[in-house]
Amino acid sequence: MSLQASLPWTKSPLIINAPMAGFATAPLATAVTHAGGLGFIGSALDMSALSDELTAASQALPRQPNGLLPLGVGLLTFIADPEKALPILAKFKPAVVWLFAAKELSDYSTWTQKVRAATPKSQIWIQVGSVAAALTVASQCKPDALCIQGIDAGGHGFSSGAGIISLLPEVADALAAAGHSSIPLVAAGGISCGRSAAAAFTLGAQGIVMGTRFLSASETHMPHxxxxxxxxxxxxxxxxxxxxxxxxxxxxxxxxxxxxxxxxxxxxxxxxxxxxxxxxxxxxxxxxxxxxxxxxxxxxxxxxxxxxxxxxxxLVKKEQAAGEIVGEVRREVVETLEKVRSRL
Ligand SMILES: Cc1cc2nc3c(=O)[nH]c(=O)nc-3n(C[C@H](O)[C@H](O)[C@H](O)COP(=O)(O)O)c2cc1C
Structure with a gap:
């Protein structure tokens, strides 16, 4: 089953908003999910804020037949307190739990085990930025997807890295050689329009994550x-x-x-x-x-x-509704790939 098909309310190609703590709150996540994308709520230290956002989102989104809430939750594992985060995940059962920013890669296996125990049907996605990290996390955690973050990404990332144009295919080859080709990859970093999204799909991504582009969405929470x-x-x-x-x-x-x-x-x-x-x-x-x-x-x-x-x-020029961004990028991906095909 493709990654997109494992999230049955989504449309192909799979468009995802990054779980930007403080920015990606319930209005953005629900608008992205309503538009057939995968909406994420981000979190940092404040788990009661996360709980409030999930309460709002669960009032706006019907649960899936398998009981999961059709959105994802992002956790920054170096500051999230598992004793506070896990009961919230168990209560709201998001379709995806996204882990990022571990102090040590081995922290992801501890988190993965605990999240799986708290909400067994939720998928676990882990964001990494190198071939070595992808291989380690794949073998230690068997995540449901890896998010491959390139150096162009906005917000936090790895101080040494590569753009997704070289990183993603090398990760895919290395995972295949190590027997992990079944782990789907999604791409993040510098994707702000349908053309760059189309490029990421040709690199082998099964979904694309945009943070910066969604900063233009009216539903995104702005500090000012x-x-x-x-x-x-x-x-x-x-x-x-x-x-x-x-x-x-x-x-x-x-x-x-x-x-x-x-x-x-x-x-x-x-x-x-x-x-x-x-x-x-x-x-x-x-x-x-x-x-x-x-x-x-x-x-x-x-x-x-x-x-x-x-x-x-x-490439981010005007404020737009999040659903419009999702629809526009989805359409542009297909148009771009059709144009390329006729040009070659
Ligand atoms: C404003 C902003 C806040 C972010 N906050 C988070 C976060 O809280 N957790 C996280 O996993 N990633 C966070 N990221 C990084 C994203 O996960 C993603 O890798 C990045 O946005 C992709 O690159 P792009 O911004 O070029 O689309 C953030 C990115 C931005 C732009």
Missing amino acids: PGYRQAVLSASDGGQTTTRAKLFDELRGPSIWPGAYDGRSIVMESFTDHAAGVEIGEVRQLHAEALKTEGGGFGVDGKGRAVVWAGTGVG
């Missing part, structure tokens, strides 16, 4: 209107976004495990620090900017607040 404005106005994402650990150090020492950094739009906190302004002053200016009416957000590299976004940000 200036955040969306910064995303919609940015172009040339390879130049106007960058990966750095600094983004996690602006409020104090980073809590993230060492392998991770994050991709944000380049702003004054970054350019000042790169020019030699010491971290104490950068932090102070950042804290002051956050208190202003604009929330520290700006366009054209102005502003001091972090704006997590991927290299595909230049």
